[in-house]
Amino acid sequence: MNTLDAHSWLADHGDYLFRVARRQLHSDELAEDAVQETLLAALSAQTRYSGDASPRSWLTGILKHKIVDLIRRNVREVEIPRDEDGEEAVDSLFRQDGHWVEPLRPWGNPQAEAELSQLRRVLDECADRLKPVMAQVFSLREVAGMETAEICKELNITPTNCWVLLHRARLFMRQCLELNGFSKAGAA
């Protein structure tokens, strides 16, 4: 392994790493930071790269940690369990007696009907409306498939807060998808 590798990593895997990071961080700027930190860390650690994994999967492994680090820095700045708009927005979905205010509309078959690029646009728009931390925790769980226990531990939040955060994120995301054309008459 020689010093040229760092530049070839950027050339060969930069776009890939950026896309992975972008999906979980919902921000171009943060995703660029994640790529940079990943490659710098890889450079420091390259003697430990055994060559067993492909460079891409080795780099992707480092990237995952960097993404969690970036989200962790974000979490510090946010009061999670009782943030004002979260609680109120959930209240607005349910009546006092706990019933839905509005019936849920059925979705068509989004996979068949939505082009990927369109789906991506809607996801981005909906994620933008969530608090950044909420969108990021949601993505760690639903996009990256990290276990909730791992997310709580890494971000240093209690399991209860984690569930509250995910419950809200799912309610809002679902509603946002419905408002953005996921609902179709007559389907499941």
Add this chain to the structure above:
Amino acid sequence: MKWMPTCRETTELASRAMDERLPFADRLAMRFHLAICDNCARFNRQLQEMRRLFRAEAEADDDAPGLDPDARQRIASELQKKLGS
């Protein structure tokens, strides 16, 4: 929790069930409610549908935009700095 949770409580249970196995009593309570409530049953199906969609999108071979040229340049010079140090 009462034997029959409200819709709001049921969405909490359904959400949590996406993350871990619920305690037996909670699971039973959720099932009861889902069996008689179309809205919550739909909510539960849509949670699973969302997960499927997001993962499918994440794994799709990609035409999403890549690194911006300026960012690429910036990262390259950071790497160079580190290589030179």
